[in-house]
Amino acid sequence: MLKQDLLGAHIKAIWLAETQQALFNSLMQVMSRPGRLDNWEQWLENSPAYLAVLATLLDGEVSLNDVHGLLTESDWPMLQAKKSEVELANYLLCDASKMVHIQPSLGTLSSPDFSATLILKVAQLSVKQGSMNLKLTGPGINGEAQVAVSGMEQAWLENRNGWCSAFPLGIDCILVDDTQIMALPRTTRVEILEAVHNGENN
Amino acid sequence: MFNQTFSADTQFRKASAEYNFGFLDEYAKKEVRRSVLKAIAIPGYQVPYSSREMPMGRGFGTGGLQLTLSLIGKKDTLKVIDQGSDDSVNAVNLRSFIEMTCPGIDTTTKVSEATLIQSRHRIPERELREDQILVLQVPYPDALVVVEPSEDKRKIMHGEADYSRLLVKLYEDIVKFNEITISHRYPTRINGHYVIDPSPIPRWDVPKLNNSKSLILLGAGREKKIYAVPPYTLAEPLEFDDIPFRVExxxxxxxxxxxxxxxxxxxxxxxxxxxxxxxxxxxxxxxxxxxxxxxxxxxxxxxxxx
Known part of the structure; x- marks a missing residue:
């Protein structure tokens, strides 16, 4: 369903300021509490969740690299973000089921905020069972948290752990499935409890 | 909560309605929001942002105000505190400004009813809940400013977690006065790395930062920095083995x-x-x-x- 924005144009809900305020609050909560899953179904209205994350955060001041070509040509003018190389991009959009050899920006020691944020699209996030069960500890987690991720190459997590091994350098990940969202900031210690190979979505 | 019917006030409110919800334009809000996420991901690190001009002097809570305006939505209930009180000048003015530019929000003086709390120099006595967010106004964000005037060098010291000179300063206090003389803005180490200036909260409030259930965001408008203490995160005031930290x-x-x-x-x-x-x-x-x-x-x- 299309809604009217401030200038009277009819656009999808994720591009509206009011929706983005609600989405950001949820995003802030999941970023400060790794392992928490929020469901965005009520706001999405058929838009992909990864597009909603980008719509909430991006404007012309930042750069984006769509590593696996998940975006359509019409999404770019709406996002306003600059296209950039992987090594330099502020935001990277990736399909977590396909591993690629990339080197995202990790920031510098005096400015670790120059690092990239990865938006990883996975098949399914769950608090119960999935093809890969993770144990999370670190800031924002009361004790420990467990989540299950399906449709994600284990190599992504191994690389992520490598990139985040020298705090304060590192990358922050936002994981999305069709409607749910979860975050892994660089401070979170991720342990892979068990991984079922050759069987996704079980 | 202040239903004044003065005509000047009504006119002012009407004029304020012409502004975007939350006074700031959406680009300004997005930048603050991106900085907030970075601040949470790097606990205690001061994320630089382009602090916007607000209709009040810098140093009067513009950092906290920009955070609040970027976060607040129509479903939120806001409490504004100035040194513990809801009725002092800074709190009253900020609250009425936010009420005018954010039509549809609720305000309260009760901690238990608030979802968003902006505070100047105090953390409420009652423990905050997980669904609440505390925004603190910060005049001086960098704890190292007393020992190093160059920001370039301070940023390197922060990155390396090199706080030896700050500890020497505390030690000198003990030698001279037999006591660490910092009464407020007590340097506090977050998640074992960055040391922050937790804004001029009294020592009494410093232990409340540790393992807090709520997210704590700190905004310095004049100094153009945003930083955060995420929930369930270690926050330790600097101390020595034989001279432990103590509150008032x-x-x-x-x-x-x-x-x-x-x-x-x-x-x-x-x-x-x-x-x-x-x-x-x-x-x-x-x-x-x-x-x-x-x-x-x-x-x-x-x-x-x-």
């Missing part, structure tokens, strides 16, 4: 804990007042909502007993 003592000369003259509370942070007529010192809870709450519960108890 409210004992009188006989060693008895002073109490609030209004509610009789013996476990809250107290403000000292001088009685204008008699010249006597009086002590009162700094957190006015907490004080009112205690009086209310006492009245309820008396009614139950009577």
């Amino acid at each position: 003592s409210f004992n009188d000369s006989t060693g008895k804990r002073r109490t609030c003259w209004r509610c009789g509370c013996d476990h809250s942070f107290l403000d000292e007042f001088i009685d204008a007529q008699t010249g006597d010192k009086r002590y009162q809870c700094s957190d006015s909502d907490y004080c009112d709450e205690q009086i209310k519960s006492q009245v309820n108890n008396q009614e139950l007993e009577g």
